Amino acid sequence: MQTNPIYFTRTRIAPTPSGYLHLGNALSFALTAALARKSGAKILLRIDDLDQQRVNLNYLQDIFDTLRFLNIPWDEGPRDLNDYNAGWSQLHRMELYKEALEQLADQREIFACQCSRAQLQDGIYPGSCRNRSIPLDTPDIAWRLYTDEKELVIKALNKGIIKARLADNLKDFVVKKKDDFPSYQLASLIDDLHFGVDLVVRGKDLYPSTIAQHYLAEVLQQDSFKDITFHHHPLLMAGGDKKLSKSAGATSIKYLRDEGKSAGDVYGEIGRMLGIEGLQNFEHFVNLV
Structure with a gap:
């Protein structure tokens, strides 16, 4: 992918510590860092850890190990677990998320929902609680955003x-979960605004989330979110049309590293899956963008 000489201030690598990172994550991180190198942007490491039930110390350590193993640089954010715990966990930004949620409540842009995932219809929310006027302080409820067909x-x-x-x-999508934590859509939006990110690189599977976050930014009157440039890259597939997942151990960087594979082997496998010959290291990756 050859890009025009555009300049950015800051981009981010934003893994979730819910499993060992795989080849698809490595592709996304390497592409992010390569675009940052070409555009002059600083790279922020932002660990998305609000799904606290799935956070695991081994998965957290794997983030640092994988980035260093693949020689993918970052300029800002935690350097290790101690640094992460001291000031970089999303738990330190809960007040920012709370302020956004309070603004949505004050603007009457949300409604309380008691529905479970089992009540969704093929993954689509049927609107069961939309007009029930359930109090927002009811225990064990989620907050959903009223949405329409706006462009x-x-x-x-x-x-x-x-x-x-x-x-x-993603119609009437959740902004606060039943565990009282903000949803991914809200936290990601607030974090990107908070850190001044102006380039977001993510897989094509997250394109619907990009749209949802733009919708939410408009409701919150955060016009600067429209200035962020997005790039949605192709996914690495595990045969057929099945995307890689963190449960697929054989494609995890840790598994490959434990099997004695080098960083060059990992980049070569990514290149093979992309149909690119001669991909051996991060510097080769930079030359591709």
């Missing part, structure tokens, strides 16, 4: 301005 404007790398609407499975 959103997104800045896409090498594509300019594109227009999109929410996917069906």
Whole structure:
């Protein structure tokens, strides 16, 4: 992928510590860092750890080990577990998320929902609680955002301005979960604004989330979110049309490292899956973008 000489201030690598990182994560991180190198952007390491039930110290350590093993640099964010715990966990930014949620409540943009995932219809929320006027302080409820068919404007790398609407499975999407933690959509949006990110690189599977976050930014009157440029890259597939997952151990970087594979072997496997010959290290990756 050859990009025009565009300059950015800051991008981010944002893994979740819910499993060992795999080849698809490595592709996304390497592409992010390569685009940062070409555009002059600083790289922030932001660990998305609000799903506290799935956070694991081994998975956290794997983030640092994988980035260093693959020689993927970062300029800002935690350098190790102690640094992460001291000031970089998302738990340290709970007040920011709370302020955004309170703004949504004050604006009456949300409603309380008692539905379980089992009550969704093929992953689509049927609107069961939309008009029930359940008090927002009811125990064991989620907060959902009232949504409509409005058209959103997104800045896409090498594509300019594109227009999109929410996917069906993100209509009336959750902004606060039943465990009282903010949803991924809200926390990711607030973090990108807080850190001044102006380039987001993520897989194509997260394109619907990009649209949802633009929708939420508009409701919160955060117009600067429209200035962020997004790039959604192809996914590495584990045969057929099945994307890689953190449960697929054989594609995890840790597994490959434990099997004696080098960083060059890992980059070579990524290249093979992408149909690119001669990919051996991060510097080769930089030359591709």
